[in-house]
Amino acid sequence: MNTHRHRRFAKSPLPVHLVRRYLEPGPVVLVTSAHGGATNIMTLGWHTVMEFTPSLVGCMISAGNHSFDLIRRSGGCVINLPPASLIDAVVGIGNTSGAAIDKFRTFGLTPTSSTEIEAPAIAECFASIECRISDDRLVDSHNFFVFEVVAAHVATLRRRPATLHYTGDGVFMISGRRIDKSALFDPRML
């Protein structure tokens, strides 16, 4: 379906308390999972940073998704940051089920080994955040997982790629310019 070859990113380790730089702006992410030989990718927009140390991230992953079982059984996943150029793959991944197709193959994405987690990362994403389930008290009632980030790898780039932000109704917002207001901050808040 998708034979376009996308850029692959080489990545270096990032201290886990710094993942907020990537997640807090609210991008759509691709969550990879694996268990018992099966792998999958899902598109996710419902996530939030929850703590710096330990580095915690909360994700709402519907029980109707094929990924839900892979994550719950394996105890982990990888949160991957797609550049905006992957928008068609992001939509396609969100509109298909891993129970029916191999999403890596279908969307031309390359799995790469993670360091702490069974699930692979995605070479065509510029950040990979490896997560283990930390608290599952809201999973049965709300499909809400609290993950601890146990490793993170990001591409070292002069300019960070634009990201995708979903607004519903099939419409995305593409991240815009950056503005540095650090001079206005109380240094203890930085």
Add this chain to the structure above:
Amino acid sequence: MNTHRHRRFAKSPLPVHLVRRYLEPGPVVLVTSAHGGATNIMTLGWHTVMEFTPSLVGCMISAGNHSFDLIRRSGGCVINLPPASLIDAVVGIGNTSGAAIDKFRTFGLTPTSSTEIEAPAIAECFASIECRISDDRLVDSHNFFVFEVVAAHVATLRRRPATLHYTGDGVFMISGRRIDKSALFDPRML
């Protein structure tokens, strides 16, 4: 401190299941709270949509904030969407404590009555999302509130204002252009 007069927005009701259009892209929001005659505003970037119906939103509100007690005691808050033009107020609100100053007065913002919640909305914000605590099981351990959206009001505008997205380190991303990919979606996913 801030005598600049910002634009005030007239707002109309929005069905509560549609608040994802405003929150899912990940903007910085201003959370208003009130209890026993005291009111406050805090800047928040750690939130996520959790469900459409009931309309649920999760927020990580540190127990160190003056707002935490007001929200816990009153049982609610209002999530307000500031346009990017309010960036200096957003930073100032995030770097001061409502225990020491009246943030509405200090930052030149206008409280307006909410329909379902004790806390006021902010006239200079273009969307106001009224919330009641729905699940507090993760509050003691993670300062994480699950809120149910009980009312929402948004400005009817030809063009939605740009929003602020925080990346840490005093740097914000300003929302960019929108791109409609609805033609690629399975209609059941819209």
